[in-house]
Amino acid sequence: MQQDDFRFSQSLRVRWAEADMQGIVFNGHYLTYADVGITEYFRAMGQTYSGETGAKGSDFFAVRTLLEYRSPARFDDVLEVHVRIARLGNSSMQFLIGIYRDTEILVNGEIVYVHADQSNRRPSPIPQVFRDAVSTFERLQPEGRLS
Template identity: 85%
Template sequence: MQLDDFRFHHTLRVRWAEADMQGIVFNGHYLTYADVGITEYFRAMGQTYSGETGVNGSDFFAVRTLLEYRSPARFDELLDVHVRIARLGNSSMQFLIGIYRAEELLVNGEIVYVHADQSSRRPSPIPASFRSAVSEFEKVLPEGA
């Protein structure tokens, strides 16, 4: 996974509460960092999330997460959370995540979300408007990829 594989990143600083007594980030916080990165990705794409209406009337649920830890982050370091959609299926999408300190890859992984009807929470097709927004934002995914 290379930095130039990503069009989008969000910078955050490691807070005191996220580190252990040695100043090293506890593993569970990297999933929160990835979630913040995805939220900011949606925002940058113009698809902001609301608890009441989801993403422009659509709701997505995480169904798979995988993180690989390579090197620890420490208290007060700046981290760049890189995010991109690698696959956009009928009702699901796969995000690739890279968490870097400068150019050093600390954590990489993937998160799969399923689009669901808000009332039944059953999988449903990803709306064309969302697909178009992703295609325009990433400029690499063909429509319906």
């Protein structure tokens, strides 16, 4: 996974509360960093969440996360959270995540979301408007179907 594979990244600075007594980021915070990156990815793509999300009766739900820790971030580091959709299925999508300090990759991973009906949480097709936004936004087009 190369930084050039990602069109989108979000900067953030490690806060004191996210580090242990040695100044190293606690591993659970990397999922929060990934969530910030995905939220800003949606915003950059023009697909932000709003009151209409719930009104339409469907939403994306995280169903799988996998992070590989390669090197620790430390208090006050400036990190770049790189995000891209690598697979886009009928009702699911796979995000690839790369968290870097300068050019050094600290954490890489994936998060799979399923588009589902909010009332019964059963999968539903990803709307075409979202697919079109991804196709226009991404530098590397997502691979085929997950589900």
